[in-house]
Amino acid sequence: MADFLWQRGKQDLRVRRDDGVEDPLVWEHCGRVARMAEKIASGPEMARYTISRQALYVACLYHDIGWVLQANAGTLPAKELFLKPTTDHQRTIAADWITNNLDGVMAPGVLSLAAQAVRHSSDRSTKILEAQILAEADNLDLIGPPTVCLMVRKQMAEGKALENLLSVWERQEEYRYWEARIKECFRLPSVRALAERRLKDLRRFMEDLRSCVQMNNFGHRRRPRPLRGPGKSVFHYGPKK
Template sequence: MSELDIVKDLARQTLIVPSTTSEPDSSLWYRGLRLVRNVEHICGLPELLMAGLQIDRFCLISATYFSDAGLARYLEENNRSVDSAFSNGNGNGLLEVSAELATKKLAGVIEKSKIEKISSIITESGSHLTQRTEAMILSDARNLDDIGAIGILNEYRRFVIGGKGVGGVLQNWKKKIDYGYWQMRLKEGFRFEQVRKLAEHRLAAAEYIINQLRVETKALDVEELSADSVLV
């Protein structure tokens, strides 16, 4: 196995957590795989290539795999489900815990200097002030994963577990719109303009899904059909 394959396997073991069913919950692991795909493609964006930025892809991808390790640990220790995970992956010192776990898991597996860099990438990805290229890429990749169809599915999952279902998703979306939450995320959550534009596209897709959920929840399409029948 290559070093990266070993890192990937250790991350998988860390991110798959117990669930309320007989099967373990792999949601964070699948998120990790999405994030890795995000960072790999962000590395190839013309914006970065034209800037001639030096990117340590091994350390970046390794950091990405472990960036939710702290969240996995928190869920296990507090007997919480992954359904509450995706809204708070950067908060409450979780990135620092992720870095600590990466350091512990990778000790003796790869060079110490690489481990230190991986740890720094994880922690700095939560800072708006970082100038470390790898940390900025990881930050954009994580923020991008929160926006769009996947973000809606994650919210739906949380609200279903909380007993609110689609109504809760729609209410929460309206609240975010009213407070300008998404505009703030688009403005402050991305370091690279091309990723920001992609996030805008994903947000538009999410709005389409929300609008369709609203139509079906309130049976507006059925109401329109009924009104047309009366007119006939």
């Protein structure tokens, strides 16, 4: 059943652009969230709880289909996907879609719980475990190198260059945006620790990007001195002999 839903989700979550090309952004995000949620649910911190793995999988796989439905209906330009936080209205659209379109694929109780998990995933006080795990995985995917894709898309949509992306990143670092987000978003210590490691990876990536964009990686290297002699075409960097 998981394989069937995965293949169906791959089709349901594609955004059709005006040029006929399918945008995989939402699908790739939801797929990662579903896989991370499964790992979180299997962790030692959740061992004493009863979790509906089927409802969790459905909720994670389709939690952002509201974006897809709006884009494919023409009420949201495809270039604006994920440029703003998901709204409660979009979560409601997703929850209703799960209930109405997966009937017969999963048991009604599973679909009802999945829909509730999506609706309440942004509620910090929710007691629905599936909603909590969905929120953990969703927030985790937005921290680390994968978020660079969204940052680049945002700059391109606004007609800005990579230099602007670096400026945005520097302001985020100045105000400790990512540290505050990690502190606020995660309930589970293990997921928070993973988010901190992903932030370190993101910082390394951004440092490399800055070095390339600002051309700081140009070093002064000695020109090779050819070895002279009959038939010799080898270059030599060492001292003269």
